[in-house]
Amino acid sequence: MGISEIIFFMIIYSGLFLFIIQIIPSNNRVLFYVKSATLLLLYLLISSTFWFRYKVEELHINEHSGYEPISYTGEAILMIGFFGIYTIILLTLGYLLKRKKHSYFLSIFSR
Numbered sequence: 001m002g003i004s005e006i007i008f009f010m011i012i013y014s015g016l017f018l019f020i021i022q023i024i025p026s027n028n029r030v031l032f033y034v035k036s037a038t039l040l041l042l043y044l045l046i047s048s049t050f051w052f053r054y055k056v057e058e059l060h061i062n063e064h065s066g067y068e069p070i071s072y073t074g075e076a077i078l079m080i081g082f083f084g085i086y087t088i089i090l091l092t093l094g095y096l097l098k099r100k101k102h103s104y105f106l107s108i109f110s111r
Contacts, residue, residue: 017094
């Protein structure tokens with residue numbers, strides 16, 4: 001997987017992630033669970049895309065190269081691990097933005 005593909009996934013994922021965090025209010029319990037489930041599904045979908053992308057490339061190289069079999073499992077796990085760390089950073093950023101936005105609106109209405 002090339003760096004341009006990784007950057008493309010991260011930009012799209014960041015936009016979707018922060019949009020979902022900002023658009024759905026977390027005051028309601030049901031909407032909070034819907035938002036959490038949506039973000040979890042988005043994470044799982046993209047993580048499985050990374051995993052299968054590496055495995056398909058590994059299978060293709062092993063079937064057609066004629067060399068000894070190789071494994072991209074380590075790279076795939078590393079990529080998914082960094083993707084998990086990136087998700088935690090985005091979650092923290094979204095929480096801070098939402099909190100800052102909420103405190104800004106409270107200060108306006110309290111005047």
